[in-house]
Amino acid sequence: MKILIKNGHIIDPSQNIDGIGDVLIEEGKIIGIGDLGLGASKKQKTSLQSQVPNPRIIDATGLYVFPGLIDMHVHLREPGFEYKETIKTGTLAAVKGGFTTVCAMPNTNPVNDNSSVTDFIIRKAIQEGACTVYPIGAITKGQKGDELAEMGIMHSEGCVAFSDDGNPVMSSLVMRRALEYAKAFNVPVISHCEDMNLSEGGVMNEGLLALTLGLRGAPSGAEEIMVDRDIALAELTNGKLHIAHVSTEGSVRMIRDAKKRGIKVTAETCPHYFSITEDAVKGYNTNAKVNPPLRTQKDIDAIKQGLKDGTIDVIATDHAPHHRDEKMREFDYAPSGISGLETALSLSLKLVDEGVLSVTQLVEKMAVNPAKILRANKGSLKIGSEADVVIVDADKEFKVEAEKFISKGKNTPFEGWVLKGMPVLTICKGRIYE
């Protein structure tokens, strides 16, 4: 099957491309990219088209063409929690959101802490997945924070990173060993930064609002202490550290300083941490319960600054689908998490409108940098690479309606929001989803 994407505004930071042109795909690979820049000749375009006769033509006039987005932080819930999400529904939600690669966190049941679970996820993704799935293995057996899991075997089976996401590795010694050991395979250790002793019982951000709602708060410090610790351990071990879901001003500051000092640390944040404050919790809205919790305006401002100046490398979703019944509970008992795959790109495009990021920087945060951190041959429209492409209409408005999500998780705090900009067509390894 041949596909010709015509006349789109191609943004490919990996090749420094920012201009109008065409992309030609054959057999799931990119075979041509041309007529770049508004002033290019018609001749070039004709020649590109003539290389392959009778392609499926997609007119991308007035639309952006990006390399397929990569989400480093997704909970696909399978195996074990198929009532929340499956590899099939999660990846279909991903392609609807413009993602062609997602990384599956290991807190499934059983936990992805051994190669047979890794193998199951990979096979299932090949059979039923709409996009590429890279598993993330657990750092420790059972994500209990005690003994290292078999990182080497899982890595050879396909795990691209290691994380005990959802649970922090509380023991500094175990975290040190993980960062040291993972160097053998040159894979990042992704840290969910939370001092569980300090955050104990906290269900939202600590502060005046928590006090007036009568909800127990988790202070910013519970995150920052662990960010600080892990930076110190990265410095000690020279290991590859990636900080997950940055939510506070202090974390941004510490990561910025660490980078200045040359420590190997990268970081991600999620759309909800730069889009909404803790105010979303008012009325005991369990769809705004997430860990780390939604913070305050000054944290949002700092995160935007961190995205702008490069402190934060990646925008990931932390897509955490839950069943409706689980969220329709007392706030204390509802599970944390936001279903994020289908709103992430639109919320991130707001940053472009606000002048926080250029479109190129946005593509870097959502495709190029995740590929770099994971050392994946993705996030680029280079000739010869797999045809992972997303076509985006930056002007199209739509209303967020959770009931229309493809994800089984309808848990979004953005219900009813009108967002501008959405993916209109996603191509994964040459397969078209529209």
Add this chain to the structure above:
Amino acid sequence: MKLSSKNLLGIKELAKDEITLILDTASGFKDVLKRDIKKVPALRGKTAVNLFFEPSTRTRTSFELAEKRLSLDVLNLTATTSSVVKGESLIDTVKNVQALGADFMVIRHSSSGAPHLIAGHIEASVINGGDGINEHPTQALLDAFTIKEKTGRLEGLKIAIVGDILHSRVAKSNIYLLIKFGAEVRLIGPPTLVPKEMEKLGVRVFHDMNSGLENVDVIMVLRIQMERQGKGFFPSTLEYAKNWGLTSERLLKASKDAIVMHPGPMNRGVEVASDVADGPKSVILEQVTNGLAVRMAVLYLLAGVKE
């Protein structure tokens, strides 16, 4: 005048004139309670269900008696006798109770916001009988009623609340109510239980008992929950009592007509000395009596919202 909502979820949600209406109505019911025959037919034929997911003696019996005084049919459900132990969700439990034809549901729950959650799913009037560390609105109403009865006003009074404010729904509701009425609220206790940040609520925070009690008109003493001790909020009840226990000596700092209140149950010798609790300034038992009148007023007025 009517209340604006069919539910009483918290003092936060009430306007000042609604609170005044409740207090005035309670005054009428207090007269009823002084009669030989204390029962009125006001709400005959209606049903109240008391859903207590947390242990309670005082509040549950007070609500139950208030309901009976208004001729309501009363059903009591506690966590151990309900299907909650079988894993039924809160919303399913209340929907089932609703299907039986409840007009009022009084709920006490360990999770803040539980009354707000159920209010969205049922027809019955929901009355918050204490939710987590959020609010206990009828306690604040009965406290306000008692203060007004004793001092004639709320505005301009200096009121000290002493103890574990952080975890006290009683204190929270009282703070919201007293601020609405222009009282000067002081919170006294160790910084672990009364953080300075609470001043953002519009109160003054004291960590020293003697300076906090200076010239106050009302002292509300809160129960110290023994389980806090092991959590490191304070080293021991002995040390707590030495620093923040209300003794007759410390009481001298307050205004000479000051009253002493306690929502119960008391730890004598810890947060309050026995001679103070039983002394002439104590209105602790009157609070209990007033609670009945206030809860009758709340039920009566909420029934009026639907008519």
